[in-house]
Amino acid sequence: MSPKDLPKVELHLHLEGAAPPSFIRGLAAEKKMDISGIFDEKGGYAFKDFWHFLKVYEAATSVLQTPDDYRRLTLAVLEESAASGVIYTEIFISPDFCGGRDLPAWRDHLAAIQDAAAEAERGLGIVMRGIVTPIRHFGPDKAREAAICAAETAGEFIVGLGLGGDEKICKPKDFAWSFDCAREAGLRLTCHAGEWDGPQSVREAVRDLGVERIGHGVRAIEDLALVDELAERGIVLEVCPGSNLALGLYPGWRKHPISELHRRGVKVTVSTDDPPFFHTTMVREYDRLAEAFDWDEGVFEELARTAAEAAFCDAATKANILKRLEKKDA
Incomplete structure (x- = not known):
């Protein structure tokens, strides 16, 4: 295959x-x-x-200004993902953009997104869940408002809280209130780190925010003690190689640290981040990784299982996704 x-x-x-x-x-x-x-x-x-x-x-x-704009966007995005063979996706959604962090407006946008996700699941077989993502460079106060939106809509569809944007702005601990709020609401936690800021940003995100996944995290490779810690604690990295290369973080696929992180026992997964910006798809990511590191079908099956097991969805949804991966007939 x-x-x-x-x-x-x-x-x-x-x-x-x-x-x-x-x-x-x-x-x-x-x-x-x-x-x-x-x-x-x-x-x-x-x-x-x-x-x-x-x-x-x-x-x-x-x-993108109305709930219907987001409904149409969600359908377009899920169609692209399904075309690459994605059967389950967790998508970052920002209340900053969906209603300006106003809770009633956020609920309206979220309802439209959920409606599109349900339509795509019926028609394309792709399952979507949402991770609310404050924008780091908008500051901790606005992140609190976004976190409240997340906590108030936590459930089967909204399953986590993340943190995106410019890593050079603020420290992870500045967003501790938002992550505590989300945790108390039963949401799972991830955070962008170790992309534009160094390995210390990964350590701080794990220590100060209590996340179980890291968005990107690739610069952990610069601190092998941290790499060992990530492997030991089972922290999962949401690695986006094509994004890293397109933005100039690494000079070529063979220079990307995903293979070395994997070899050292870190749980790595593959994602596209912002695919049309970086001229990539999940198929292209797989193709380039296979070419760069001689990864075979077995490695990609392992990475997909790792991603499914690290998913923030409920147990029944996770079990179904794992079953579809085993059958390979999704």
Whole structure:
């Protein structure tokens, strides 16, 4: 079975960041908004570095203004994921963008997203769950408001809290209140770290926020004592190799640390992060990893099981996903 045909589990995908450029352009045209400056001559997203990427991301998101916009977006994103063989996905959703952290508006947006997810599950067989994600560079106070939105809607669909955005802004401990709030509501916890900030950011996220997964986390490789700790504690890394390469974190696939982290016993998974921005898909990630590290079907099956076991969904959903991975007939 080729990587293309393997059933996949994705744990690190941003809803707005997965919006196809054509979808955003079409929505902008409907609303008579001019955001042409964020696209290149081929119609893709154009950015120079990570910080410019954040600005382009937020400009693209500006056209998403209503619950129905998010319903349509969710369907478009899940169609793309299903086409790559993804059978289960956890998607980062930000109340900052979905209703401006106003709880009633958030509930309206979330209902539309859930409606689209249910439609995609019926029609495409892909299962989606949501992880509420405050934006780090918006600051701890706004993160508290987002965390309250998460706590008030925790349940079968909203299963976790994360933290995205610019790692250089604030420390993980500055967001401890938000993570405590989410934990008390029964939500599971992850946090972006170890991408643009060094291995200490991974250690701080685990120590100060009590997360069980780390978004990216690849720079842990610079501190082998930390690598051993991650392996020993079973902390799962949501690794997005294509994203790291597109943003210049590593010079090539063979230089990416995912294989060494895996060899050293760290639980690694594969995701696409913001796939149209980085010209990737889950199939492309699998293909490039197979080429770079000679990974065979067995390795990818192991990574998919690791991702399923690390998923934040309820036990019954997890058992079903694991069964579909075993059958390979998803």
